[in-house]
Amino acid sequence: MLRKIALMCIAIGVAFAADLPVASTSKPVAGEEISWTVSDFDRPCEDPVMLLAVFMPDTTLAAIIPGKPISEGWQFSYNIPIDAIFMAFTIEDSKGILLDEGGSHIGVPIYEASGKPRFRTNLNFARLILLSPMGGDSDRVRKLLEQEFIEYPMNWEAFAQMRQLQLMAGEIDEVSVAKEFDSLLAAEPDSSEMLHFTALEFKLSTLQYLSEGEKLVKICAEKYPESPYWSVYQSTIYLALSQIPGRLDHYEREIFPLLKGKAREAAYLFVITYAMENNNITHAEALMSDLLEEFPSTKIPTAGLLNYLQMKYRQPSSEWAAEVEEWSKRYPDNVELNMSLAYYYKDRDWKKATGYFRKAIKITDSPQPSIDFAEVAAQKGKNFAEARKYLLGSLAYVNMDRYRHLLVMENFDERWKILMANKALIYNSLGWLDYKSGDFDDAVKNFLLADSFQILLPGYEETIYTRLLTASEKAGNLEGRKTALLNLLAADPENRDYAVALADIYTVEHGSREGFKDWLDVASREISLRFRVNRPVMDFPLISPGGDTVYLSQFRGKVVALNFWSTTCVPCRQEIPELNELVDAYKDSQDVVFLGITYDNQDKVERFLKDNEFIYTVMYEQPGIEASRIFQVTAVPTNVVIDRQGNLQYQHVGFLPDIKDILGFEIDALLQEE
DSSP: OOOOOSOOOOOOOOOOOSSOOEESOSSOBTTSEEEEEEOOOSSOOSOOEEEEEEEOSSOEEEEEEEOEEETTEEEEEEEOOTTOOEEEEEEEOSSSEEEOBTTBOEEEEOBOTTSOBOTTHHHHHHHHHHTSTTOOOHHHHHHHHHHHHHHOTTOHHHHHHHHHHHHHTTSSOHHHHHHHHHHHHHHOOTTHHHHHHHHHHHHHTSGGGHHHHHHHHHHHHHHOTTOTHHHHTHHHHHHHHTTSTTHHHHIIIIIGGGOOHHHHHHHHHHHHHHHHHTTOHHHHHHHHHHHHHHOTTOOOOHHHHHHHHHHHHSSOOHHHHHHHHHHHHHSTTOHHHHHHHHHHHTTTOHHHHHHHHHHHHHTOOOSHHHHHHHHHHHHHTOOHHHHHHHHHHHHHHOSHHHHHHHTTTSOHHHHHHHHHHHHHHHHHHHHHHHHHHTOHHHHHHHHHHHHHHHTTSSSOOHHHHHHHHHHHHHHTOHHHHHHHHHHHHHHOTTOHHHHHHHHHHHHHHHSSSTTHHHHHHHHHHHHHHTTOOOEEOOOOEEEOTTSOEEEGGGGTTSEEEEEEEOTTOHHHHHHHHHHHHHHHHTTTOSSEEEEEEEOSOHHHHHHHHHHSOOOSEEEEEOTTSOHHHHTTOOSSSEEEEEOTTSEEEEEEESOOTTHHHHHHHHHHHHHTOO
């Protein structure tokens, strides 16, 4: 899997398409060709690409299909694999999304030659909609699940998904669902295997039926010891049984010995994980030995293997290195094992370390090993030319198509973020190699290239600017110093040394310090704008205290500040006085809207407001289309600022003592923009 680096939240502005594509057939058949025609997009484009995720029984394939210009618009063609059961796609170009369905992929059901939908195609379509940013169209999901169950009345996964929706809607209760499962199991239908595991999942996930779920685990082990469902529901079983003291020991004694084939292979990892969680490293080691003897070709997940080695040796040692080397012989294509050895030997045996770095770089097209090698080479003062060669080679792989394949079901913003972050880090390391080589001018150029990609991301990578400052001082490059100092000051506004250094540069350039403060205010604002998120926000509803539905789109043309809060949240209450001051500062402006969004019930909020003044306009979330889900709010308080065009520009989770000044700065900057 892709090793993600520079983990920052970002989104690039996108344009949504004018219409959905017209397919050459309304019922695409597995094993045949399908083509889509799109008459036009909402903006001009020259390189539209379809990102197609093809769902197979055991995996998902990525297909990247360039658009072909035709008289009717653009055409995209694809030969559907014979085993495919469902497809989903978006269309984009190098600038952003051209076509999707409300921020999610467009589903494509697949059919048999007879015209019947393939098994699970409607179920997969329903799950795609449920995962959409807006939380899914419940009615549409239900229709798809109903269609799946009509075509395949023994698809108990569709049955369970429907019951889950009904439970969430309060239409049924867990007792009735449990009785229904019991009745179905007693009837022993032809698809008894799937039914047993589906019932097992429901009961293990429902606290009052946990013990019944555990009994089903034993029944499944006896009736279906080689079932592929063991791998599917392994985590459900583990999480459920871990809630009961001693039950995982019981699983190892009573269930594990019954399993066979792939089910037993997967279960080995289950019991090994449990042994390590209990710090029983001797038992974990014995289980690993048994696993490899019984299944010689098995691949132990790298994270688990490294965790096991860390527990066994506590800290890297010669014994640790010897065992890691043995594992690397078993898994020669494992990047992490080679990188672990490279770092172990970097200060012990540089020649050995270099060999492991080279292996890691050779077996992956990820730029991370090349970046790591360059950083260590710069630190050691060795292998500069080789490190530079690897970094330049990595640039060939760091392109949008690579991340399209790796992250076909992710949105454009996520792929763009990773692409920009990797380029910034590569040029940062190139600059550092130049600096360590004494090539200060080239170092500044590369650091400024790193900055040119970093400015497309919110936040910043501090080493780019600390290194740029050092290199530009050596090179006598005032522009480079200014760029570095302004970014460092934006991240640490209390640092007087940065402000004084900028004042000195300003004096050299202008002959005096007159006008410096105004210049610094403008320059700082420009830097702060580089921390923008710049992501379109889908329209969503809120409920006013009077029960009216209010949509975000009603505030288009205004700057909108949102505060996600709760009456029981202490930090929320702490920041309310500052937020009130902020509202008061813009009381004469018709161009700013302040909304306080809460999931608390209205009676509770009204009681709170009787004793606590909060002059944001209080709004409530609409069930099923919660604003907090759209902004992925994981904690309160969370403050958000949206520009006049409806784009998210600022978001912060948690309490900030100077939130009034921070939000005011963002609002002022947005008000000055057309």
